[in-house]
Amino acid sequence: MKPAAICFFDLDGTLLTSDSVVSESSVGALRELRAKNIMPIIATGRTLCEIEHVLEATGMTSVIAMNGQYVLYDGEKVYTNPIDVEEIKALHQGTQSQNVEMAFYTEAKIRGTAQNEVMEKHYRYLGEESPDVDAELYLKEPIYMLLLLLEKGDDYFPERFSYFQFVRNTPFSNDVVPKGGSKAQGIAKLLEVMGFEDVPTYAFGDGMNDLEMFGAVDHAIAMENAVPALKEKAEFVTADNNSDGIEKGLRLCGLL
Known part of the structure; x- marks a missing residue:
């Protein structure tokens, strides 16, 4: 089934608190998103074996991993881009x-x-x-x-x-x-392969490796702890990653 919207979440400094865990408010917010047919997707520089605890805590099954190089949608591999040996x-x-x-x-x-x-x-x-x-x-x-x-x-x-x-x-x-690889490229490949180009897209981030991602979605939300360059590209700025920033940001942009 095609989602009503897709929301991409960076991990470090964004979906994860400074203790590298997902807050209870974020877990609840992600559950609410899925109940509204909005697909939450992790978009991270990390690889799958590093984020098993996040997938387990959140119930998420879709990942833009390794800065767009490896993409899963609902547990299925849809795009990979291995590096030349x-x-x-x-x-x-x-x-x-x-x-x-x-x-x-x-x-x-x-x-x-x-x-x-x-x-x-x-x-x-x-x-x-x-x-x-x-x-x-x-x-x-x-x-x-x-x-x-x-x-x-x-x-x-x-x-x-x-x-x-x-x-x-x-x-x-x-x-x-x-060269050219980024979370944005992974997002573009996901939308193309799944036929989701017409689905509204949102993204949350805090770092320099989120810049391209912000340019690839319809609505960008920066954390309060984000680097200044990212805040400049954001449509909304929410609270920091230790202060329920995900839940507050989802309400700011009207997804909750």
Whole structure:
């Protein structure tokens, strides 16, 4: 059945509180949305194995994962965009020259090229354990997203690897996807494949990797804790992620 509307939710700083959990008010709001035939969809830089607790807590079954590289609708895979192996190999060589470690993302696992302090800081920041090491995972399985683990030196990579898009997503990392890859691209593919181009779309976000997503939906809602550039693109600004911002934002834009 075609939904009456679709609402996309970023996770960190948006649907998740600072304790990396979904608030009771948000769980209730998502339940209300589904009762009104409005489909809530997670739109995140994370992969599926990182968000199992969110799916369980919310009952959500649709995900734009890894910044648009892997898309599920109602539990079914509708779009994937694996990264070219030779391009990963070249970037891996570049990171080694700069003493920067990487993480490889499939839909089911994360593996690092090596353990180091920045890797530990990043995953601690997300409330996760550092991944196991397998520097050759990209030679064995499709990789949909990469992470560069670095606190500075961002400019080195875009200048040399123009076929990738680099977005700083935490103080300790850059998300890496193919050029043009984004949550917006994943949303566009979902709407196209499912025949939902005429369905009204909404999105909630807080970070720089939500900018393209805000441009891809009909109505954009920024959290109070969002970066200024995102607030400028928003139709509404709701309360922060620790103050029932999701429920309040859904009421602001008329979905509840």
